[in-house]
Amino acid sequence: MQVTVGVDFGTLSGRAVVVSVADGTQLADAVHDYRHGVLDRTLPDGSTELAPDWALQLPEDWREVLRTAVPKALALAGVTPDQVIGIGTDFTACTVLPTTADGTPLCELPGLAGRPHAYPKLWRHHAAQPQADRINALAARLGEPWPARYGGKVSSEWQYAKGLQLLEEEPELYARADRWIEAADWIVWELTGAENRNVCTAGYKGMVQDGVPPSREFLARLHPGFAEFTAKLDHPLSPLGAAAGTLTARAAAMTGLNEGIPVSVGNVDAHVTSAAARALEPGHLLAIMGTSTCHILNSEVLAEVPGMCGVVDGGVVPGLWGYEAGQSGVGDIFAWAVRSTTPAEYAEQARARGISVHQLLTEKAAAQPVGGHGLVALDWHSGNRSTLVDHHLSGLLLGLTLDTRPEEIYRALLEATAFGTRMIVEAFEHGGVPVTEFTVAGGLPRNRFLMQIYSDVLRRPINVIGSEQGPALGSAIHAAVAAGAYPDIRAASAAMGRIRLAVHTPDQYRADAYDQLFAHYRELHDHFGRGGSDSMHRLRALRDTARLEENR
Structure with missing residues (x-):
């Protein structure tokens, strides 16, 4: 039996699953809790305090997921490394970090462990809101075209706002950061030994539209030293489902897998779940519900929907426009x-x-x-x-x-x-992007009462993903495509994905109330x-x- 491994890096823990390539059957999973969790009060030294709205993480916590969860999942599944034909990963986003040219996180360099800006900034780091406000105001004043693809505003969670905060508050560290990279791409770098950038995070979090990022002139007007920021991001983009490279000897020793197996291109936890839930067709909205909720919707239509997190060509699956929206707290x-x-x-x-x-x-x-x-x-x-x-x-x-x-x-x-x-659903539909089906994934759908509230409020039947490990299963599906077991993501999703239809249906009386x-x-x-x-x-x-x- 051939299997793939999917690894989901969440907010507080990482999870590895071993999945049958033939039909998506989950053979085993293993979880590793991050030792440091989310750093939102102090750095690991316990004495360096963080300002309000900060949220950081440690790269070493992520490596420990590879060292512990992957071998444990393999052992529980009772499979050998020879049966594993590929590995895929997904990450929270925008979780972004400054590194040297060889991918070393700045926080791991001598003398920088006590500098908050040297650490990865988690998706829920919101201390860059003033920078996001300035980006939005300048873009509106200059009539820049790209904000329309983000509902008119970019978020403080994204790459440019966090990068500008780094420059303005720690210019020395900004200068030492050769690369500014999503954790979704950094973990693939760790596995393959080569830098790779995916179209998903580049489009939704890095403001790359039609292959073009914000201009040098625009960035210079935000801050003269910010003009060359894009150089820290610049790298050819890989489509989802492709192989980013193969597993290095170092990564093989870390994970217990065989050197040389394909590693799929990095992806975002929410977006990769669409394949796991068989929610790739136009109009099928997937809500991934956990600490926060991310809403993913594919469409044949390109429209400007106010307040959306972004619409990206091929951002979820090649050939369709992928829309993202979300709720920061659920x-x-x-x-x-x-x-x-x-x-x-x-x-x-x-x-x-x-x-x-x-x-x-x-x-x-x-x-x-x-x-x-x-x-x-x-x-x-x-x-x-x-x-x-x-x-x-x-x-x-x-x-x-x-x-x-x-x-x-x-x-x-x-x-x-x-x-x-x-x-959010009404914003999509008023914006000309129909929502025809609604599916939920994540941990919260286990609460049937909560899901009934959603069905009544939305006046829609609610489908439920057929796996409790949606992101990890989605990564395993992408790994199967990268390994050549399926011709594309749609075919792999149809064979390996899981969905239960109309699990919750609305009650007319409650819906009226x-x-x-x-x-x-x-x-x-x-x-x-x-x-x-x-x-x-x-x-x-x-x-x-x-x-x-x-x-x-």
């Missing part, structure tokens, strides 16, 4: 509710029954009628990725009384994320997000000033 918001709004007695109840507090709150919330809590929330605890593209917005909960219970707050937050998704709640959500969304009030921005500025003064 599972993270539910976790916040458990940490911050749940009394000790609820934790005791959950422990006595042997269930999680999330499960307890879900049970209690499910017993309520739609609208029975009298609440509506905005799901902006990590800012708004789509359609407002503003990471300095914040969460809001309206309607609290002295009788409000924790499960009511919890339910309002579940509903808020569904409302946020509805805003949710329409009323959604009207309140839209009113608050537009008031705080579209200029009715800038109080969220002013409160954040006040917070940041107070924290900086406290740290002096």
Whole structure:
């Protein structure tokens, strides 16, 4: 039996799966938790404090996934290295890092371990929002054409905003960074020994459209030293599903695989999942739901949809326009509710029954009628990725009384994320990009009550991916294409992908009630997000000033 290995590098851990090339059967998986997780308070030395909105990671944590999860998955699957015909990887994005010309991360150079800007910036690093604001303002003033492909605004999460922040705050490190590279491409460099860049991250996060990045003249107007920034990114782009190279002897020793097997071109965790969910056809929207949600949609139509994260030719599958949208906080918001709004007695109840507090709150919330809590929330605890593209917005909960219970707050937050998704779906359709089918993947779809809320709010049947390891399965599918087992991604997806159709269907009565709640959500969304009030921005500025003064 021939197999491929898919490795998914997430926010807190990495996972390896071993998959049958013939039919996509998952034979085994193994997880490795990053020892350092997300660095958002201090560097590993414990003394170098990070400013608000920072989020960093360690490359060594990623290497440990290759050293531990891959060999463990092979052992659990009971397969030998000779049976593995290829390996594929995916990563969070935009997670980007500065390196030397040979790919060494700056944070691993002598004397730089205490410099925050030497580390990889995780996708949820939002401290470059002022730089993103300036990029957007200048592009609008000059009438630049490329922002239209990103719904009119680029994000603080992306390569150029983070690169400009590096230049302005640590010009010495900016000068030492020969390369500015997505982690999705860096991990492939580690495996093959040669730099490679993929069309997905280049298009969505690096603002390359029709093969052309923003001009040198535009960058110089942002900062004279930024004019040559593109040189740190410049490299021929490889199509998805292609082989980036072959496994080096060093990487083979690290992973327990055979030297010389094909390594597929890097990809983004959300985008690669489309193949795993058989969601490649035009109009089939895939929502990958975890700590955040990413929405991926292929179309034959090129349109300008306000607030989208991007539309890229071949960004998901060659031959179609791939659209991306997203919500910066979803599972993270539910976790916040458990940490911050749940009394000790609820934790005791959950422990006595042997269930999680999330499960307890879900049970209690499910017993309520739609609208029975009298609440509506905005799901902006990590800012708004789509359609407002503003990471300095914040969460809001309206309607609290002295009788409000924790499960009511919890339910309002579940509903808020569904409302946020509805805003995105409606933006697509109003922009001329039809959404004909809706599928979910990730960890959150295991919560059936949450998925029923989404079905009712969206008034659509919801399909569910047939694998709990969507990104890793997608990477394994791409590895099969890179190894030549299938002619293209569509054929591999049809054979190896998994989907369960119409698992959740809308209830007319609840859907009508949710329409009323959604009207309140839209009113608050537009008031705080579209200029009715800038109080969220002013409160954040006040917070940041107070924290900086406290740290002096």
